[in-house]
Amino acid sequence: MIKLSIDGREVEVEPGTTVLEAAATLGIDIPHYCYHPDIGVDGNCRICLVEVNGNTDKLAIGCKFPCGEGMEVETESEAVVKARKGVMEFLLINHPLDCTICDQAGECPLQDYSYHYGTGDSRFAEKKRNKPKHVEFSEKVMFDAERCILCTRCTRFFEEVRDCRPIGVENMGGKSTITTGPNGPIQDPYQMNIIDICPVGALTSRDFRFKQRVWFMDFADTVCPGCSKGCNITAGSYQGKLLRFVPRRNTEVNASWMCDDGRLSYDKYNMPERVRGASVSGDPASFDAARAKITELVGDGQGVAVLASTSQTSEELFAVREWARTARVRDLWHGERTWESDDFLKQADATPNTAGAQALGYASVPSQAPELRGLIVVGDVDVPPALLANLDFLIQQAPQAGELGEAAVVLLPGRNALEKNGHWTNGDGAVQEVRAARDPGPDVPEDWTIWRDLAGVSWTSIAEITKAMGAVSTADAEAVTAS
Numbered sequence: 439m440i441k442l443s444i445d446g447r448e449v450e451v452e453p454g455t456t457v458l459e460a461a462a463t464l465g466i467d468i469p470h471y472c473y474h475p476d477i478g479v480d481g482n483c484r485i486c487l488v489e490v491n492g493n494t495d496k497l498a499i500g501c502k503f504p505c506g507e508g509m510e511v512e513t514e515s516e517a518v519v520k521a522r523k524g525v526m527e528f529l530l531i532n533h534p535l536d537c538t539i540c541d542q543a544g545e546c547p548l549q550d551y552s553y554h555y556g557t558g559d560s561r562f563a564e565k566k567r568n569k570p571k572h573v574e575f576s577e578k579v580m581f582d583a584e585r586c587i588l589c590t591r592c593t594r595f596f597e598e599v600r601d602c603r604p605i606g607v608e609n610m611g612g613k614s615t616i617t618t619g620p621n622g623p624i625q626d627p628y629q630m631n632i633i634d635i636c637p638v639g640a641l642t643s644r645d646f647r648f649k650q651r652v653w654f655m656d657f658a659d660t661v662c663p664g665c666s667k668g669c670n671i672t673a674g675s676y677q678g679k680l681l682r683f684v685p686r687r688n689t690e691v692n693a694s695w696m697c698d699d700g701r702l703s704y705d706k707y708n709m710p711e712r713v714r715g716a717s718v719s720g721d722p723a724s725f726d727a728a729r730a731k732i733t734e735l736v737g738d739g740q741g742v743a744v745l746a747s748t749s750q751t752s753e754e755l756f757a758v759r760e761w762a763r764t765a766r767v768r769d770l771w772h773g774e775r776t777w778e779s780d781d782f783l784k785q786a787d788a789t790p791n792t793a794g795a796q797a798l799g800y801a802s803v804p805s806q807a808p809e810l811r812g813l814i815v816v817g818d819v820d821v822p823p824a825l826l827a828n829l830d831f832l833i834q835q836a837p838q839a840g841e842l843g844e845a846a847v848v849l850l851p852g853r854n855a856l857e858k859n860g861h862w863t864n865g866d867g868a869v870q871e872v873r874a875a876r877d878p879g880p881d882v883p884e885d886w887t888i889w890r891d892l893a894g895v896s897w898t899s900i901a902e903i904t905k906a907m908g909a910v911s912t913a914d915a916e917a918v919t920a921s
């Protein structure tokens with residue numbers, strides 16, 4: 439281990455640790471643009487300058503400078519503060535005054551660093567350089583060349599993370615710009631990650647552009663329900679309507695990335711058309727009446743099976759299992775839904791909690807399913823047609839009824855994957871906390887309460903069920919240090 443001091447505070451780090459990384463362990467945030475923890479060091483932006491061993495003539499870049507034994511680093515010395523002001527002044531020389539119309543405003547490191555480390559004024563009397571402002575990099579990404587500070591995070595993302603070069607730097611000096619060159623529109627299915635890592639508003643999402651100011655939005659840290667990878671995300675909404683998903687850094691699961699399909703799936707969880715309240719035989723009914731009907735239909739549980747979605751949380755599945763135990767329903771099955779996987783994040787299992795369901799004893803539907811008297815469908819699940827043959831009754835509890843709803847004797851509402859709290863277990867076994875990003879309203883109670891009431895259990899919170907299951911979150915996301 440190497441011992442050094444940063445701003446007078448001692449720290450011990452592994453050999454090879456950079457000054458920027460060592461400072462972060464002390465909670466000292468050295469400003470940076472081109473450095474990103476999940477792509478390599480480049481050292482081009484120079485905003486991370488630090489003073490090492492009192493050398494004020496030759497400041498070092500913290501993102502690349504390795505820690506040494508006995509080193510004394512200053513991140514706020516007079517020389518550093520002056521140099522940072524100079525770097526900010528250069529970065530802003532040609533940067534347009536776009537903040538009032540820029541999607542990045544409110545979450546822009548250029549704004550933040552300008553406020554914290556800039557001079558507050560400019561000595562630049564010449565005309566700012568004009569560059570193209572609406573360059574369609576693809577159907578998903580828009581580029582504004584004037585706002586770009588040429589940190590090259592975007593080009594290095596493709597080169598280092600995706601092993602391709604759909605964009606690059608063209609020209610030299612003040613004429614330098616990012617371009618797709620002769621390649622045509624970017625095709626990569628993970629391309630929208632460059633929007634998140636662009637430290638200014640040069641790369642914007644054509645989907646989210648001009649939809650809402652981020653300071654008016656609500657945010658929930660949760661998990662993408664798109665597949666069994668379980669990428670950590672932050673879901674953004676405005677007045678209860680989901681407007682975007684962005685990845686949240688978790689080095690154990692998805693680093694700082696997510697696929698474009700998962701990212702752009704947010705709108706389907708807004709669900710204007712959905713099941714609200716309970717109904718029996720197609721007529722609105724009280725939840726008491728629906729429960730009484732379920733108890734009557736299920737009877738002694740013989741010939742009745744549960745088919746549950748693997749988008750349900752483990753707590754919800756546990757509550758269903760508890761009811762099934764009291765109702766003597768023995769067959770607990772889980773649904774399956776697949777899509778095309780890739781060699782990066784996307785998994786073939788297009789649901790988030792198959793592992794959690796299996797850990798609770800839910801099995802795949804047997805190829806030779808027994809003849810059923812009744813089927814209870816829980817959550818958003820594809821039902822094999824063979825299970826529906828010769829049924830006396832169907833009970834459905836789901837956010838949307840689909841075609842099954844018409845056949846259901848009892849229909850109960852359900853919360854969708856962005857409206858749930860609890861845990862999902864991803865395909866690698868990481869138990870991850872899921873938090874609701876929107877509230878569908880009082881006529882859509884939390885799923886677990888429906889099964890708790892049916893089972894006659896006294897749980898009063900999700901936390902009680904989590905405790906009863908012995909589940910723990912093993913993959914809490916780290917804060918994104920460089921978005």
Ligand code: SF4
Nearest residue numbers: 586587589590592636
């Ligand atoms: S577009 Fe953004 S990420 Fe790419 S070089 Fe410019 S500032 Fe950096």
Ligand code: SF4
Nearest residue numbers: 662664665669697700
């Ligand atoms: S890889 Fe899967 S979990 Fe990750 S963003 Fe895509 S769909 Fe969502």
